Amino acid sequence: MYNVMYCEFLKLKKSYFYLLLLIGICFFPALMCLGWLGQGAYVYWNRYIFQVEQMTYLFSGTILYVLIAAYIYSREFSCGAANTLFSYPVSRAKIFMAKFIIIVLFIFGAIILQLLLTILGGLLLPHEPLTMAIMEEHLKINLLVLLLQCSLLPVAILITLLSRNIIMPIIYGAFVTIVNVCIMGLNLDSVAKYIPTLYPITTLFHSFTTDSQGKMEFVHFTLSNYSISIAAITFIVSMALCIIYYLKTDID
Template identity: 30%
Template sequence: MLNLISGEFLKLKRSTIFRVSLLGSLVTPFMMLLSLFKAKYSDPVELVTFAKLLDQSMVYVTLLFGILLSILILAYLFNREYTEHTLKSVMSKSISKTEFLVSKYITFILWATLLTIISWIGVVFVGFIGGATEFSINVLAHSFVNFMKANLLTVLFITPVICITLWFKNIIPAIIYGITIVLGNLMIFGDKLAAFYPGTAIYLLTADQIGFNEVYNCDPVIPLVIIVLMAIIGFILSWQYFERADVTL
């Protein structure tokens, strides 16, 4: 298994999409930099704190660009052998289909985590150059934990993308799925139903929201269960389909 994961990263090092994804992880810091400049231009007296800056960045990470980037790299990983017509040669090396799927999934988790860390570091750097105030280690540690929780929940939430990609053998349906999720986020965010929609629930569960039960009349365990069930069902469906599918490429 370790050799499979190492092989995946060796192939990623030579791929363009890996470098593109690294640039993509800087979109959130760039947007926060623009937000800082806008705030200073609108009200030069107003001070933006590190806590506020990092909390606002969670909107882009969980609701907008971050989830699209995660879906793109997940679809790429599971579609690469179909695109390069190398699946048959890979599967002929005494590798079970289960090992193949699990190694891909672990590679995705590590890749997504790396991008999340880069994005977090970028936002912190923007805070320094943009003049954010009230810097403290506690604020940084708290926000880092929030970023990591958001990354984990996003990874679980988008697991059904694996099945979509394997079924269509193309990344376009996965991208459409991702755009649909983001549009749903924009439509439902701020509504009482936001706690039950996994896309927005990730933000509500990981950002510093006060009074989750009181505001949304929902126990936080409910959206967590929904997200975990989506991950389990998504992976089982992916595994069943891949086990039954003929390897023809």
């Protein structure tokens, strides 16, 4: 399994994948830093980091994570190496799981790196003291968001496997982003709890409150059992479909 996973990293060597990923990760922390620098604003950490997280999970997160998943699963089909990949003395289930784990690791790395870059950007500006508690809170929320993003990954993977290219998943990612932005923009909270693609962003939104002086504070938030069930069902059903398809499909 280690070898299969390591090979997934090797395949990405010298590709544009890392550059795209880096741009995706750096974009909002850099934008935020420059924006606040321009305004000469003072950094209150919770608000500063929250705004980067909010923009990421609302606008770019879904597309970026779908892109990672689609790139890794469609790679052999796009470069014609599928015949070779599926002729190895390695089960298809193992190949599928290795790719999935790599995707989760990449998304985890992207989230952590973005958090670090955001903090680094904030440190360049006039700021309130950065405490360990602030970092822990945001790390915790981001890990929860990672978990929720992972529950959605199999849907993007399934689209990739069916289309065997990167275009359809990106269209899916863009569509989900537009729907998310519209629902959040219209404040349709009653609808949001039924749509699993919104759980990462709603989790983030509900994890902070703003006091009367405009200062943001972390509050403990848990998704309703109903939403957790939907997320779990989404993951289990789409993952099962992915695995069945991956194991059964003809490579031609």
